[in-house]
Amino acid sequence: MRYSQMLIPTTKETPAEAEVVSHQLLLRAGFIRKLTSGLYTYLPIGLMAMQKVENIVRQEMNRAGAQELLMPMVQPADLWQESGRWKNYGPELLRFKDRHDRDYCLGPTHEEVITDIARRELHSYRQLPINLYQIQTKFRDEIRPRFGLMRGREFVMKDAYSFDVSDEAAGESYKKMHEAYTRIFKRCGLEFRPVEADSGTIGGSFSHEFMVLADTGEDTLVICRECDYAANVEKAKVVLPKKGEQADQELLECIKVATPGMKKVDRVAEFLGVTPEEVIKTMIYLADGEPVAVLVRGDREVQSVKLKNLLNVTEVELADDDTVWKLTKLPVGYIGPVGIPIKLVADQEVMQMVNAVAGAGEKGHHLTGVNPDRDFTPVITSDLRQITVEDSCPLCNGSLELTEGIEVGHIFKLGTNYSEAMDATFQDKEGCQQPLVMGCYGIGVSRVVAAAIEQNHDPNGIIFPLPLAPFQVIVLNLGLKNEETTAAAEKMYLDLQAAGLDVLYDDRDERPGSKFKDADLLGIPYRVTVGKTWEKEGRVELCLRRSGETSTIDYDQASAEVAAMIQAELRSTENIG
RNA sequence: CGGAACGUGGCGCAGUCUGGUAGCGCACUUGACUGGGGGUCAAGUGGUCGGAGGUUCAAAUCCUCUCGUUCCGACCA
Numbered sequence: 001m002r003y004s005q006m007l008i009p010t011t012k013e014t015p016a017e018a019e020v021v022s023h024q025l026l027l028r029a030g031f032i033r034k035l036t037s038g039l040y041t042y043l044p045i046g047l048m049a050m051q052k053v054e055n056i057v058r059q060e061m062n063r064a065g066a067q068e069l070l071m072p073m074v075q076p077a078d079l080w081q082e083s084g085r086w087k088n089y090g091p092e093l094l095r096f097k098d099r100h101d102r103d104y105c106l107g108p109t110h111e112e113v114i115t116d117i118a119r120r121e122l123h124s125y126r127q128l129p130i131n132l133y134q135i136q137t138k139f140r141d142e143i144r145p146r147f148g149l150m151r152g153r154e155f156v157m158k159d160a161y162s163f164d165v166s167d168e169a170a171g172e173s174y175k176k177m178h179e180a181y182t183r184i185f186k187r188c189g190l191e192f193r194p195v196e197a198d199s200g201t202i203g204g205s206f207s208h209e210f211m212v213l214a215d216t217g218e219d220t221l222v223i224c225r226e227c228d229y230a231a232n233v234e235k236a237k238v239v240l241p242k243k244g245e246q247a248d249q250e251l252l253e254c255i256k257v258a259t260p261g262m263k264k265v266d267r268v269a270e271f272l273g274v275t276p277e278e279v280i281k282t283m284i285y286l287a288d289g290e291p292v293a294v295l296v297r298g299d300r301e302v303q304s305v306k307l308k309n310l311l312n313v314t315e316v317e318l319a320d321d322d323t324v325w326k327l328t329k330l331p332v333g334y335i336g337p338v339g340i341p342i343k344l345v346a347d348q349e350v351m352q353m354v355n356a357v358a359g360a361g362e363k364g365h366h367l368t369g370v371n372p373d374r375d376f377t378p379v380i381t382s383d384l385r386q387i388t389v390e391d392s393c394p395l396c397n398g399s400l401e402l403t404e405g406i407e408v409g410h411i412f413k414l415g416t417n418y419s420e421a422m423d424a425t426f427q428d429k430e431g432c433q434q435p436l437v438m439g440c441y442g443i444g445v446s447r448v449v450a451a452a453i454e455q456n457h458d459p460n461g462i463i464f465p466l467p468l469a470p471f472q473v474i475v476l477n478l479g480l481k482n483e484e485t486t487a488a489a490e491k492m493y494l495d496l497q498a499a500g501l502d503v504l505y506d507d508r509d510e511r512p513g514s515k516f517k518d519a520d521l522l523g524i525p526y527r528v529t530v531g532k533t534w535e536k537e538g539r540v541e542l543c544l545r546r547s548g549e550t551s552t553i554d555y556d557q558a559s560a561e562v563a564a565m566i567q568a569e570l571r572s573t574e575n576i577g
Numbered sequence: 578c579g580g581a582a583c584g585u586g587g588c589g590c591a592g593u594c595u596g597g598u599a600g601c602g603c604a605c606u607u608g609a610c611u612g613g614g615g616g617u618c619a620a621g622u623g624g625u626c627g628g629a630g631g632u633u634c635a636a637a638u639c640c641u642c643u644c645g646u647u648c649c650g651a652c653c654a
Contacts, residue, residue, distance in 0.1 A: 012603065012615060013589050017647055037646070143578080146648085263654055283653060294653095301653055318652055332654040359654075460614095478613060512613040520614090531613065541613095 001471070003506040008045050010518050020216050022453035023148030025462050029521050031449075038145025038153030045522065046449075048470035048502075050156060053448045054135050056187050056467060057158045064180040066131035066160055071113045073137060077103030079112040083421045088314050094141045106139035111418050111440060114161040118436055119424035125165050128426065128436075129173050133160030135445060147216070149450035150406065156446040162439040165428060167415065170437040174206075174413050177441045181210050181409050184443065187573050189465025190452060193405065195221050196231035198305050199412055206413040210443075211405030212451040221405045222387050226398030233402070234305035236387040237394040243352055252355045252369035254338070260364045263333025265298040268366055272357055275299075280350055280358040280370060282335045284324050284342065288313040291327050295337055295346040295378065296385050297353065303386040310345065310382050334359040336367060337376040346378035347385045406451040407444070414438040453523075456546075462523025463546050466569050471504040473562060474524040476515045478531030480507070488555065489530035492540065495559035496528075501566055520545065528562060530555075 009030040017034070018024040026032045031046030042050060058068065077095070080086035085093075086105075094106045107113070114132060122130065138157045145153050162173035178194065185192045190212050197209040209232055211221055222236045223229070231237075262268045269276045279298030284291055285307065292311065296302055308316045324332050327342060336359030337344060350356075351372045358370045370376075389400050416435040419425065425433040449468070456463040466472060475493045479485025486507075493505035504524060506515050512531070519527050529541040539552040542562060553561055 009587090010615095011588060015588070016583085016590090019648070034646095144648095265654080281653065296653080298653095318654090320652075321654090324654080330654095332652095335654065476613095481612080511611085511616065514615045516614045518615085529613080533613095 001504050003504055004508045006044060006504075008518075008522070009043070010521055018148060020147045020150065020454070021457055022150065022216075022450040025453055025457060025521070025523075026148055026450065029462060029523070032149065038142060038151075040149065040152060040154075042446075045470045049449050049464070049468060050446055052468045052470065053188065053445050054156075054158075057135065057184055057443055057445065060180045060184045060187070061131075061133050061158070061160060063183075064131070064176050066133045066162075066180075068134060069132050070134050070136060071107070071110050071117075073107050073139070074104050075107050075110075075113055077105060079116055079422075080105060083112050083115070083418055085112070090314075092140045092142065094139055107136075108138055108140040109157075109440075109442070110134070110136075110159055111161070111414070111438075112422070115418045115422045115424050115436075115438070118161075118163055118419070118438075119422060122163060122424070122426055122436060125426055125428050129162060129164045129169055131160055131162040131173060131177075133158060133441075147450070149446045150216075150454075151218070152446070155444060158443040158445055160441040162441070164437045164439075165426070165434070167437055170413060170415070170439055174411060174439050177411050177439065178208060181411065181441070181443070185210055185212070185408065187467055188448060188452065189456075189467055189573060190408075190448075191455060192408070193221065193223065193230045195223075195405070196229075196235050197410065198232060198234045198309065208411050209405075209407050210409030210411075212408050212448075212455055213403060214406050214451060214454040215404050216454050217404035217406040219405050219407055221403050222400050223403060224393040224396060224398045224400055227393060227396040229393050229395040229398075233387055234303060238349075238383050238385060238387050238391055239394045239397075240348055240352065241392075249354045251371050251374065254367050254369045254375055256360050256362070256365050256367055258364055259334075259366045262366075263331070268357060269298060272366070272368065274357055278353070278356055280337060280353060280356045282337055282340070282359055284319040284327060284335065285316050286319050286323065287311045287316045291319065291323075291342050292316075293335070293337065293340050293342045293344045294384060295344070295350045297347070297349050298357075300347065300349065300385040302347075302384055306382075306384050307345075310380060310384065328361070330359075330361065331363060334361065334363055334365060336361045336370070337378075338367060338370060340376070344376065344378045345380045345382070345384065346372070348381055348383055349385065351378075351381055406447065406454060408448050408451050409441075409443045411441045412439060414440055456523075460517070461521035464523040464525055465573075466525045466566065467573050469502070469523065469525050471502045471522070471524050472566050473501055473526040473528060474504045474506060474519045474522070476506045476512075476519065476527065476529045476531070478512050478515070478529060479535060480509055482535065485530060485535055488534055492528060492530055492555075492559055496563060499559060499563035499567075501563055526562060526566060528558065 011028050014024045015027045018027055030043055032040045034040055077086055135158045139154050142153050145151055164170040164173050192212045194208045194210050197207045199207040220233045222231055259268050265276050265279050269279050276298035281296050281298050283294045285294055294302055304316050321332050356370045357366055357368050360367045419435040424436045428434050452468050453462050477489035496503045525545050527543040533539050538555050540555055540558045541552050543550045
């Protein structure tokens with residue numbers, strides 16, 4: 001492409017609305033423009049970058065044996081009523097009516113539609129396994145869209161759905177997708193980790209998220225330093241150490257002490273001369289509206305996703321002060337497990353505590369010498385707290401580290417949730433009707449572009465990994481007033497293009513400074529400059545965006561040499577795995 | 578949903594407190610010079626100050642309502 005003919009509206013200044021670096025750079029480099037909150041136009045060069053991702057995804061999905069199709073974005077409500085999600089998907093599902101007053105929604109995902117296809121078209125075990133995917137715009141009415149392409153309301157997603165004869169076969173399909181995803185993100189040139197994940201509203205039994213490691217990530221991951229274990233903190237299992245010496249401690253009596261005005265664990269602990277580890281924290285949650293008292297050690301935090309899963313509800317929220325008052329006739333701060341008239345659940349760790357401090361269930365008072373089982377008995381005891389770096393790896397007992405990540409892919413073993421709800425069955429070898437065993441697999445294509453930038457940038461702009469770069473090489477003509485130089489630059493452009501490269505030719509009547517700055521901002525990995533060095537020595541300059549490394553090459557060899565370098569680098573990414 | 582901030586040419590902002598002819602930088606147009614890291618000079622184009630209502634002789638500025646955008650939070654007792 002000739003730069004002079006392409007719409008690439010770069011800006012010198014950072015738009016005020018952009019907070020994170022990928023959003024800032026996508027705007028500054030002329031990749032996207034906002035229409036309204038969470039909705040973006042992909043300008044030509046932004047679309048090119050996204051199509052690079054799409055192509056890699058498409059190639060790897062096809063290689064894994066999946067077939068591409070395309071489903072409607074508008075979906076009828078009755079399908080969602082069948083699956084039960086019309087009720088429980090929540091306000092992220094944008095619903096509306098057509099002129100006949102029939103209910104529809106914009107697809108945030110396509111399990112219902114694909115299951116409908118499956119029950120109509122898949123009838124025999126002979127047709128299985130099969131994996132169908134699409135690359136399509138999704139709409140989710142996010143509470144709070146932010147960070148540009150990282151959390152938009154409308155975004156481009158690759159979603160795939162597998163159908164198998166058995167749970168075991170579905171496991172194979174899942175494994176294939178795990179491998180395909182690993183190849184995809186490697187080929188994109190991203191630093192990422194697959195982690196164990198919660199399966200969320202999609203449902204299902206087992207899932208992994210693919211996380212691009214970046215500080216601006218919205219998720220926190222825990223990674224083992226010694227083995228391959230990695231998990232989202234929402235999921236990461238806390239392993240309890242064996243009971244220590246406190247197990248043999250003599251149990252003291254419960255004694256009520258006055259702790260006026262002391263609502264926070266730290267204050268109470270300090271006042272009573274104990275550590276927060278010796279305090280039991282009691283929290284009132286509303287689980288789908290039902291009150292539940294949750295116990296964790298004073299220095300711990302409840303992991304609400306774990307709580308949600310334990311209680312098998314769609315939403316948990318911490319009760320506000322008024323609700324707490326209504327339920328317990330207590331101000332927040334003095335609630336305790338002893339004699340509490342609310343369903344009680346406890347983190348497993350609490351059950352090991354001996355002679356603990358807890359709220360007395362009386363304003364301005366706490367109890368000392370509180371002991372589980374003797375003084376209170378939870379209905380359920382489970383792993384409910386957030387993992388910390390002090391915990392050890394659930395697999396190898398090794399030490400853990402926490403890191404931030406951006407979720408770019410998520411794979412789920414769905415089982416028969418949808419096929420049973422929607423009656424999608426096939427006939428097995430014995431002639432029996434069986435529910436299809438499903439898996440679903442998503443990649444946030446537009447988010448991959450943002451994540452790549454989050455991970456690859458410097459103060460001058462984007463640094464695209466070669467496989468994702470909208471252009472692989474930019475040719476700068478710095479001798480626009482000189483016909484010979486211009487002819488040489490033009491020929492360089494055409495030669496590189498003829499070598500099969502994606503080339504941007506900067507033929508604009510701009511000063512050199514602007515051309516350099518724009519080339520850097522756009523993040524094009526290779527830059528070839530035709531200018532003074534060509535006029536004097538017959539050589540062109542080659543500059544690598546990532547390292548800044550510059551060298552000169554004889555003009556006659558340059559196009560072949562640059563093409564060879566780029567092709568070699570691309571091959572090295574494609575041969576992964 | 579709760580809290581906060583902001584809305585003034587395409588972008589970034591000043592002006593609002595203390596009402597009195599709408600300004601600056603960038604971008605854009607024309608010309609000249611310049612030509613290797615966002616150049617200089619000169620002359621220009623472009624804004625009913627988010628919208629509605631009110632107060633006033635007079636409103637970007639004060640008051641009320643409204644719309645939009647962004648950020649933070651969503652409660653650890």
